[in-house]
Amino acid sequence: MGRRILSILNIKTEGIHQAAYLLGFFAIVSQLLGLVRDRILAGLFGAGVILDTYYASFRIPDVIFALVASSVSVSVLIPFFSKYIDKDEGLEEAKRFAGEIFSVFSFIITIVSVLAFVFMDFFVRLSFPGFTENIIINNIIFLSRIMLLSPILLGFSNLFSTITQLYGKFFVYALSPVLYNIGIIVGALFFYPVFGLSGLAWGVVLGAVLHFAIQVPTVLSLGFKVKPIFNIDYNRIKEVILVSLPRTLALSTQQITILILVSVASLVSVGSISVFNLAYNLQSVPLGIIGASYSSALFPALSRMFGGGEKDKFLENVESSVKHIIFWTIPATILFVVLRAQIVRGAYGAGEFGWDATRLTAALLALFVVSSVAQSLVVMFVRSYYASGNTKKPLFINILSFTSIIILALFLNVIYQKFDFVAYFLEALLKVSNIRGTGVLILPIAYSIGSFINLVLFWQAFQLDFGEFRKDIYKSIFHILSSSVVAGFVTYQFLDVFDEVFNINTLVGIFSQGFFSGILGIIFGIFVLKILGNVELEEIWRALHHKFWKTPVIIPEQGEL
Secondary structure, three states, X not given: OHHHHHHXXXXXXXXXXXXXXXXXXXXXHHHHHHHHHHHHHHHHHOOOHHHHHHHHHHHHHHHHHHHOHHHHOHXXXXXXXXXXXXXXXXXXXXXXXXXHHHHHHHHHHHHHHHXXXXXXXXXXXXXXXXXXXXXXXXXXXXXXXXXXXHHHHHHHHXXXXXXXXXXXXXXXXXXXXXXXXXXXXHHHXXXXXXXXXXXXXXXXXXXXXXXXXXXXXXXXXXXXXXXXXXXXXXXXXXXXXXXXXXXXXXXXXXHHHHHHHHHHHHOOXXXXXXXXXXXXXXXXXXXXXXXHHHHHHHHHHHHHHHHOOOHHHHHHHHHHHHHHHHHHHHHHHHHHHHOHHHHHHHHHOOOOOOHHHHHHHHHXXXXXXXXXHHHHHHHHHHHHHHHOOOOHHHHHHHHHHHHHHHHHHHHHHHHHXXXXXXXXXXXXXXXXOOOOOHHHHHHHHHHHHHHHHHHHHHHHHHHHHHOOOOOHHHHHHHHHHHHHHHHHHHHHHHHHHHHOOOOOOOHHHHHHHXXXXXXXXHHHHHHHHHHHOOHHHHHHHHHHHOOHHHOOEOOOOHHHO
């Protein structure tokens, strides 16, 4: 039985597109579980104080994760492991390197977590000025301290993910976030009724434990028995730090940006943090399924191509991935905007989550999701730079972009408060008039503008550094945009048709209205692509036609089990 399970976990995936779709499949599963998670939370607590407290409690541990745990991420460590494995010492040298990284990371994350635990009161009061009641502040401090265990566990999981990805074990890597969400769901359904608010935090910790633990058998089967090492080669650690520091700072800047946006949301009204996070999580679905999957599958191959001097092939693969990411994200964006009310109501419309919260979350979702294509492409460009060994330029560009988001958020907040006509215009445009807390709308506007600034900077920088994209990329963009507009128009028209068919006051009814309208829109969009002779459509069909799930299973020798 154990051998059978291990053989499943050890499935090796070949090919960038096949790996991307495998990761995409599990990303869909993870995202669906994430929606289940958020639906449970929204249904239990509504957009109110408890959910605000829960989401606020994530922010400081997330910053710590970005500051420390991201230094042992896949993007940073894969080139190092590849280099050591290719040496004469081979696996033994890679094992020792893993042990050194494990030892140094364990020491640093422990020190940082202890300091954060001690000074959590100061950090929370500084970060959330909108919370004035001591009971709320104390609850955030309490939950945040429990959640400090997550960066430690997820950091270890990152280290192990490097090994599993390096050997093409995308299956176990893709399974980790699924288990993470399962842990959080268990916390909400089973821990919360017993332990109260702390049960929610312990569910997060359980998810982190599962995220890490699922990779342990595979890593051990590959011969990596990671353990503390005291005789450390600090020159190698210094090299890793120098490479990871720009990426770590970039991720920290991103998390600090989100922290500031949540801080501004705390000043708007009760429930603003809740709807902000729920909308942000929903808009992350296209990013997680498309952008992150392609980038994760592409990264090891790009590292090998660039390291082997295959610069033309490197550029060709990046360009192909740009086209495929655009192929999926533009239509997803338009469908999300058209179906925003159906999506939010279907995802969160239960229990304490009322219609006003649904409308406001849907408005935020529309403003967030317009930048999905930008966010997905930026992830891919960043990974491409990392694959080439250049981590400084992504840092510089990301700092500029995230700084612009913060400045825009603060500026737009002043404008929104000072000029009533701005509020009236946004409320009328997004159909959220007479709802409390519409000031939170300026946050996704700032975030989306900053994301497009980020994309423009990366697009230009990448072509200057690696070469111009072929002109047919703009032809592909035209194809996708044309078909997406048709799909969006058809979907919108059929919403009225199915409004008469289904009872949209029920979950099944509103889901059916959105689902069938969207399906018909997609069919028309594919028809347009077929007429235009879109190349990506044919490539995707061939990739799906290849049964990547039948890729040979790599079964370790008995001595490694």
